Amino acid sequence: MSNSYAQPILRTADLSEALGIVERLLGIANLQDLEIDFDGLVFSADVLAPLLELLPHAQWYAKGDTGGSSEKGDDPSAHFPVRFRAFAEEPEMVGPFLDAVGDSLATVRWDFMGWPEAPEVGLGTGGTRGAFVTLGVNVRDLDLKESSTDYTVWVHVKYVEAKRAPWLAAQVGLSVIGDLVMAPY
Known part of the structure; x- marks a missing residue:
């Protein structure tokens, strides 16, 4: 399988505004x-304990040189x-994840069956590989490297259907605000 490609369409300090855009995208x-x-x-x-309580099957691994992980029972x-x-x-x-994540860098990704037909840009129904919406929390990128104090909404598409990203943004009254980038995982 190939990765999806993502393009940001909203950056805001207002979580309810960001979630409203996500909801509108999911509506189509x-x-x-x-x-x-x-x-x-x-x-x-203080942040990890509530997250692990909320999502007990979650995995974690050390970002530094210590090599620790949940798989090893560390x-x-x-x-x-x-x-x-x-x-x-x-x-x-x-909602509970967003409440627990605090000032950590995080993303929430909605994964679903597909995007609607976009005849205005010559595209049929989009399939599963490029059908995601991601909300970035305290982060400006999908790799969790560039911290911020706001929220970013990305739409994901297949690379060969890159025209779908600005079309999706327009469906919710927005436009793309950054480059199309290969999304992780």
Whole structure:
């Protein structure tokens, strides 16, 4: 499988505005098989403990040279910062995750069946590989490297359907605000 490509369409200090745009995008998507993926860079036990309680099957691994991980059964408090990941979660977990993540860098990715037809740009229905919406929390990139104090919404598309990203932005009254980039995982 190939990676999707993502393009930012909104940057805001208002979480409710960002979630409103996500909701509007999801309103035009085929939400069959909807699941949520969480990713974060966590710097303290005060944030990680509630996240692990909320999502007990989540995985973590050390970002530094210590090599610690949940797979090895290590104590995360000896390995900060840690990368936190949970896949195929229910949509109801988004609110509690956002409450627990605090000032950590994080993303929430909605994964679903496909985008609608975009005849104005010559595209049929978009399939699963390029059908995501991501909300960035305290981060300006999808790799969790560039911290910020705001929220970013990205739409994901297939590279060969790059014209779909500005079309999607226009469907919610916005335009793209950055480059199309290859998304991780």
